[in-house]
Amino acid sequence: MAIEDRVLELESIATVELAVWAGMTGALAVLCLVAMADCLVQRTVASVRGLAFLIMMGGGVIALSGFPEQLFPELDNANYLPLKVAIGPLSAALALRYLGVWLGTEREDALTRWTVQVACVVLVLLSVATFFAARRFEPHNVLMSAGGIYLAMVGVAMFISARAAALGDSLARWMVLACVFLWLAVMGLVAKSIELPGLGLMTWVLTAFATVAYFLIVIALTIQRTREMRRLQLLAKGVVAQDFNIPMPQGSQLIPRVADVMWRSQRMERPCVVAAIAVRNLYELADELGHGVEIEILAVLAARIRRHVGFRNVVGLYHPRCFVLAVSSGQDPRRGELFVQSLLTSIRSSVRVGPPDQRFDFWPAVGMGVVQVEHSPMEALAAIDRAEQLAIEDLHIEDLLSRPLDMDSVPQVR
Structure with missing residues (x-):
């Protein structure tokens, strides 16, 4: 049994x-x-x-x-x-x-x-x-x-x-x-x-x-x-819904996030890139479409930046006219120049904004400043401010290059 x-x-x-x-x-x-x-x-x-x-x-x-x-x-x-x-x-x-x-x-x-x-x-x-x-x-x-x-x-x-x-x-x-x-x-x-x-x-x-x-x-x-x-x-692509906000750090919230990326880069002994993207004509369509259209524009630009930077790196809005991004130490440094060029090309393409029956083409006028932080220590706020300053200078250079030559201001040679 x-x-x-x-x-x-x-x-x-x-x-x-x-x-x-x-x-x-x-x-x-x-x-x-x-x-x-x-x-x-x-x-x-x-x-x-x-x-x-x-x-x-x-x-x-x-x-x-x-x-x-x-x-x-x-x-x-x-x-x-x-x-x-x-x-x-x-x-x-x-x-x-x-x-x-x-x-x-x-x-x-x-x-x-x-x-x-x-x-x-x-x-x-x-x-x-x-x-x-x-x-x-x-x-x-x-x-x-x-x-x-x-x-x-x-x-x-x-x-x-x-x-x-x-x-x-x-x-x-x-x-x-x-x-x-x-x-x-x-x-x-x-x-x-x-x-x-x-x-x-x-x-x-x-x-x-x-x-x-x-x-x-x-x-x-x-x-x-x-x-x-x-x-x-x-x-x-500019296809936005009513809730087109993208969660990202803004203002002072951005500083510790950038500092964290810089700390990781220094710990891994790799350079870190802190970049600022300034948008000069953000409020250009405010008269035609009213205030609030800039939020739609910022959402489209933020999505384009995020697609290029990836989900691991930091993208934030320092103030309404300036994005800041920090590329982590894992980024291949050889891709830096191509990365900047492709990002600028994407951002500068037109954005369709406004209600369905009244769509406008918005062409962002942007300048970009890049600060490469090597192994030497640097404060996050200083890196952000320096990148923003370079972005503003880049805008001024673009203005000078695109401004038509005033022949009356050219000295005449007799």
């Missing part, structure tokens, strides 16, 4: 464990269906990227859980194991690539760009290596090696997310939390795949919970970043 009771207990545990993995698989399948519907409706690169991420990462997680073997015992392990261990590094490479795109630091931070590129190449090569190794070596050893690869990938993802958070990206800190859940999930899934003794049902429940939590956090962060980018894109 004792043996039969033990057999029944083990069968009951196996049934509950199967239900746990089935629930996790069902949750991931629902997320994939939602992403597929979004892809069919939106038809954007971001939606296709999200669907590919869910299919690849979700497939790798389900394969590691052992659910397919439990559901289909007739699976040939000799043919299934190579696919099982190869899909993990391949999906990890895809996830890291998309993480770099989502953070936006890959094009600005040389260390992040190098880390992501090298890690993706290594993961693809390891995917091929594990595929062939699974046909020659013991399954336990291959799964152990694959588990080490997965944990290393999570470490790289956590590093670049933490770096982006340290450089000022407010959403990146939540990505670090997602990486913690991913680490817990990978630990549990690897333990399940190598059949590590001493782990019970509660471990698998926590593993399934951590897996679903990771995907939910990533999806939520992706939606939030996409919504922010979409709103900035519309504002930058």
Whole structure:
């Protein structure tokens, strides 16, 4: 009787464990269906990227859980194991690539760009290596090696997310939390795949919970970043809603934010750029459209600046006619000149403002002053004031260059 009771207990545990993995698989399948519907409706690169991420990462997680073997015992392990261990590094490479795109630091931070590129190449090569190794070596050893690869990938993802958070990206800190859940999930899934003794049902429940939590956090962060980018894109084009205010520090609130960027730059021994953008003709259309149109203009200009600077760096309004931005130490210094030129080109393009039945073209007359703070200490207020002074001087130079020559004032040579 004792043996039969033990057999029944083990069968009951196996049934509950199967239900746990089935629930996790069902949750991931629902997320994939939602992403597929979004892809069919939106038809954007971001939606296709999200669907590919869910299919690849979700497939790798389900394969590691052992659910397919439990559901289909007739699976040939000799043919299934190579696919099982190869899909993990391949999906990890895809996830890291998309993480770099989502953070936006890959094009600005040389260390992040190098880390992501090298890690993706290594993961693809390891995917091929594990595929062939699974046909020659013991399954336990291959799964152990694959588990080490997965944990290393999570470490790289956590590093670049933490770096982006340290450089000022407010959403990146939540990505670090997602990486913690991913680490817990990978630990549990690897333990399940190598059949590590001493782990019970509660471990698998926590593993399934951590897996679903990771995907939910990533999806939520992706939606939030996409919504922010979409709103900035519309504002930058002049398509504004009634609440076209962009949250940003103003006046004295801007000084500690700039000081924080300068402190991070000095700590990392990299230069910091503090720039001011002065708008001379902000109130030019006040007579035609009334006071308040300047808020609409500032919203469009702020969106254009934010799109160029990114979410990690500081953009603020020092006073109504002067924007101030501070580019963090993570910015690639080689891009400085091109960055300034492209930013000025974007800002100086026309802005359509006013009610729908009375639209006006506003051409911003702007000047830009740039202060590069090296390793020597400098007060944030002094850097802001100096950048504003240079921006005003730039406006005066533009006025002189654009002013027609008065022939009466030219001395005559007899």
